[in-house]
Amino acid sequence: MTFSDVLLQQVINGVSLGAMYALLALGFTMVYGIIELINFTHFSVFMVGSFIAMAVLLAVGLSGQSVILTGLPLVAVLLLALVVTMLATGTLGVVIERTALRPLRNVPGTAAMITTIGLAYILTNLVLLLVGAQQENYPNPLPNLTWHLGGATVHLREVLVWVVAAVLMLGLQLFVHHTKLGKAMQATAQDAEAARMMGVDVDRVVLTAFFLGSALAGAAGLIFGLYYNVVDFQIGYTAGLRAFTAAVLGGIGNIPGAMLGGLLIGLIESVGGQLIAVRWTDVIIFSILVLVLVFRPTGLLGRSLAQRS
Amino acid sequence: MSGDSYQGYHRFLIATVGVGLVAGLVATAGPVPAQAAAKSVSIGITLPLTGADADGATRIKCGAQMAIDEANKMGGVGGYKLKTVILNNATATAGAYDPAQAATNAKKLVADPSVVANVGPEMSGDGKAMSPILSQGDLATITPASTNPDITDPRYAGQYRPAGKPVYFRTVTTDKYQGPNMANYMRDTLKVKTVYILDDSGAYGVGMANLFEAQAKKIGMTVLGHDELNPKEADYTTILTKIKGMHPDAIYYGGVAQAGVKLAKQAYETVPKMVKAGGDGMFTGDLLKGAGFPASEGWYVTNASPHLTENPKLADWVKKFSKMCGGRTPSDYSVTAYDGAKVIIAAIKKVADSGAKVTRAAVHDAIASSKVDTFQGPVAFDGNGDILQKTIAVFQVAHNKQYPDDDVIHQFKYLGDAPEAPSS
Numbered sequence: 001m002t003f004s005d006v007l008l009q010q011v012i013n014g015v016s017l018g019a020m021y022a023l024l025a026l027g028f029t030m031v032y033g034i035i036e037l038i039n040f041t042h043f044s045v046f047m048v049g050s051f052i053a054m055a056v057l058l059a060v061g062l063s064g065q066s067v068i069l070t071g072l073p074l075v076a077v078l079l080l081a082l083v084v085t086m087l088a089t090g091t092l093g094v095v096i097e098r099t100a101l102r103p104l105r106n107v108p109g110t111a112a113m114i115t116t117i118g119l120a121y122i123l124t125n126l127v128l129l130l131v132g133a134q135q136e137n138y139p140n141p142l143p144n145l146t147w148h149l150g151g152a153t154v155h156l157r158e159v160l161v162w163v164v165a166a167v168l169m170l171g172l173q174l175f176v177h178h179t180k181l182g183k184a185m186q187a188t189a190q191d192a193e194a195a196r197m198m199g200v201d202v203d204r205v206v207l208t209a210f211f212l213g214s215a216l217a218g219a220a221g222l223i224f225g226l227y228y229n230v231v232d233f234q235i236g237y238t239a240g241l242r243a244f245t246a247a248v249l250g251g252i253g254n255i256p257g258a259m260l261g262g263l264l265i266g267l268i269e270s271v272g273g274q275l276i277a278v279r280w281t282d283v284i285i286f287s288i289l290v291l292v293l294v295f296r297p298t299g300l301l302g303r304s305l306a307q308r309s
Numbered sequence: 310m311s312g313d314s315y316q317g318y319h320r321f322l323i324a325t326v327g328v329g330l331v332a333g334l335v336a337t338a339g340p341v342p343a344q345a346a347a348k349s350v351s352i353g354i355t356l357p358l359t360g361a362d363a364d365g366a367t368r369i370k371c372g373a374q375m376a377i378d379e380a381n382k383m384g385g386v387g388g389y390k391l392k393t394v395i396l397n398n399a400t401a402t403a404g405a406y407d408p409a410q411a412a413t414n415a416k417k418l419v420a421d422p423s424v425v426a427n428v429g430p431e432m433s434g435d436g437k438a439m440s441p442i443l444s445q446g447d448l449a450t451i452t453p454a455s456t457n458p459d460i461t462d463p464r465y466a467g468q469y470r471p472a473g474k475p476v477y478f479r480t481v482t483t484d485k486y487q488g489p490n491m492a493n494y495m496r497d498t499l500k501v502k503t504v505y506i507l508d509d510s511g512a513y514g515v516g517m518a519n520l521f522e523a524q525a526k527k528i529g530m531t532v533l534g535h536d537e538l539n540p541k542e543a544d545y546t547t548i549l550t551k552i553k554g555m556h557p558d559a560i561y562y563g564g565v566a567q568a569g570v571k572l573a574k575q576a577y578e579t580v581p582k583m584v585k586a587g588g589d590g591m592f593t594g595d596l597l598k599g600a601g602f603p604a605s606e607g608w609y610v611t612n613a614s615p616h617l618t619e620n621p622k623l624a625d626w627v628k629k630f631s632k633m634c635g636g637r638t639p640s641d642y643s644v645t646a647y648d649g650a651k652v653i654i655a656a657i658k659k660v661a662d663s664g665a666k667v668t669r670a671a672v673h674d675a676i677a678s679s680k681v682d683t684f685q686g687p688v689a690f691d692g693n694g695d696i697l698q699k700t701i702a703v704f705q706v707a708h709n710k711q712y713p714d715d716d717v718i719h720q721f722k723y724l725g726d727a728p729e730a731p732s733s
Contacts, residue, residue: 001553001554001556003554005554006550006551006553006554009550009553009554010547010550010551013544013546013547013550014547017544064601064602065601065603065604124401125401128401132359132363133359133360133361133363133399133401133404133405134360134361134363134364134595134598134599135361135566135567135570135571135595135598135599136599137598137599137600137601155578224543228543228544228571228574228575229574229604230543230570230571230574230599230600232361232404233404234404234541235543237541238539238541238542238543239543269544269547270546270547270550273547273548273551274547274550274551277536277537278536278537278538278539278545278547278548278551279510279536279537279539281539281542281547282539
């Protein structure tokens with residue numbers, strides 16, 4: 001492998017990482033854009049999603065990497081896992097909003113944010129109690145297909161990450177810009193009070209944002225499991241923190257910003273690790289974040305979804 | 310008040326209260342059962358029993374527990390019944406061993422007057438946190454697994470044994486031998502010329518990786534780089550891709566299973582054919598279970614004690630062990646834990662037989678001067694608490710489908726002992 005091949009390989013790695021961060025960052029950014037709440041429960045919903053997807057894969061008879069599927073059965077199994085997981089985590093997000101956060105909606109200060117931190121711990125520890133703390137060997141039916149791009153290798157799992165992330169993000173964009181509910185979301189983000197006066201059901205909009213954000217986190221949980229093949233109850237922490245950073249980097253509240261931020265963080269992580277050292281990953285990421293925020297306090301793309309000033 | 314009359318008064322008081330109590334008990338509850346009169350002392354066991362290292366820790370716990378149970382079955386030790394105080398060194402926040410929790414546990418042990426000695430910890434990070442506290446409490450511990458040499462190194466005595474006496478005894482040797490001996494083995498037997506080194510940024514992992522690196526350079530291997538993994542991070546493909554681009558013959562990893570499992574998994578994807586080696590932190594069922602097969606296949610690991618679990622002498626012991634440990638097979642550190650508990654039991658016996666009171670200080674001194682026959686041969690310690698034998702055994706993961714995937718005896722194949730590096 002020449003140096004340029006290695007660099008290309010790192011870009012491939014970085015885009016895959018970035019796609020997962022972006023999916024996660026969308027949940028942070030949508031909720032923040034609409035109710036200006038930083039929802040730390042999102043970290044845990046992602047982790048729960050990974051375990052729900054694992055349960056689905058185990059339920060259809062997969063375990064470890066011993067069962068390899070191809071063709072239609074593979075697509076069917078992955079779609080089933082994806083749909084069940086997204087519905088389950090989406091519902092979890094709705095339940096969290098409805099029971100724990102809505103009563104605090106109009107409470108000033110940080111009560112709601114602190115509540116999300118508490119909920120994150122509750123979810124994490126529930127999983128700890130239910131499945132234990134050991135690292136789980138994730139069921140993975142993907143065949144070992146590879147393609148060569150110059151000297152770099154692209155695996156099927158990477159293509160899967162890209163396709164799932166691209167389709168979901170495209171779907172989200174279409175939803176936000178071309179459906180009534182999506183437009184209501186935009187309106188609420190711009191001015192909740194005015195939107196309410198225009199007849200927008202704000203509660204429903206908030207629930208939708210939680211459902212969509214959590215569903216995307218669930219999808220990220222599934223592809224995380226298939227990509228790394230090992231999960232434990234703590235995976236939400238590092239990935240969640242990076243995704244949150246991505247949302248801030250792109251401009252929290254801004255949907256394309258979250259996608260851009262996610263991709264950038266993924267690329268910084270892999271290319272930075274290549275050129276400097278992986279032990280400096282966090283230093284590099286957060287230095288860039290600080291620099292960006294010094295010159296553009298609203299992040300790279302500002303807050304176009306929520307343009308309140 | 311003179312000492313004599315004070316003690317006299319005291320004895321009178323105790324006698325009066327004692328007679329009163331016994332009389333009261335006889336009056337209300339009939340004869341006192343003989344059991345209640347039996348004296349007892351406690352032995353602590355401190356291990357990360359939950360989290361990423363739980364499997365290895367449980368096997369160690371069973372080893373110590375077995376020796377203690379056997380002593381009790383034989384009627385106790387010198388008139389004392391042995392109890393255990395088992396404390397978990399792992400926390401949910403760390404997801405694995407947690408030195409802060411280990412320090413808290415050390416304080417708990419010191420505060421419990423019945424505890425006369427301890428078995429543990431498994432992890433050197435925990436050992437560094439516990440050793441100063443145990444030193445000040447005059448409570449000796451025997452570690453069956455933690456191998457970082459700093460803890461017993463006289464250069465750091467002020468830090469790890471502020472009270473002066475060695476307090477941290479080992480039934481395994483240290484990474485002064487484990488890292489360097491493996492470097493020798495990799496050069497001589499595996500014909501490795503270039504190596505990339507990784508560690509998991511923990512006390513044990515960094516120490517062992519550094520000692521390996523020093524020896525590798527000394528014996529003419531080329532070290533292409535040394536980087537640190539964040540054990541909570543999920544993605545190691547970046548570093549593995551970087552390593553792939555450098556084409557080393559081997560990767561050496563100093564660290565425990567938490568990062569190791571993920572490393573094994575992703576290394577199998579990125580650099581399947583490269584030689585991969587680690588230390589005793591990777592010699593665990595956690596690797597076999599978490600990374601599974603084929604990802605863990607081919608990994609070389611070492612153990613800082615002689616390989617005994619397949620020794621025919623221990624066949625019965627292995628069977629008994631599995632029965633009391635929920636079907637788990639023993640690891641070699643189950644044996645060193647068993648041996649460690651044996652050393653403590655022998656020390657308690659020695660003190661009790663001499664007629665002295667079984668106190669922490671007395672047991673501590675008896676351990677320091679012990680010479681006990683165990684499975685690994687006679688155990689004796691040098692002036693710092695380190696065991697005199699210095700064997701490093703080398704193993705390789707080789708999938709044996711006849712046995713369960715997490716069977717540490719049958720999935721790790723013993724290859725021999727690593728050639729000893731001259732101590733520095």
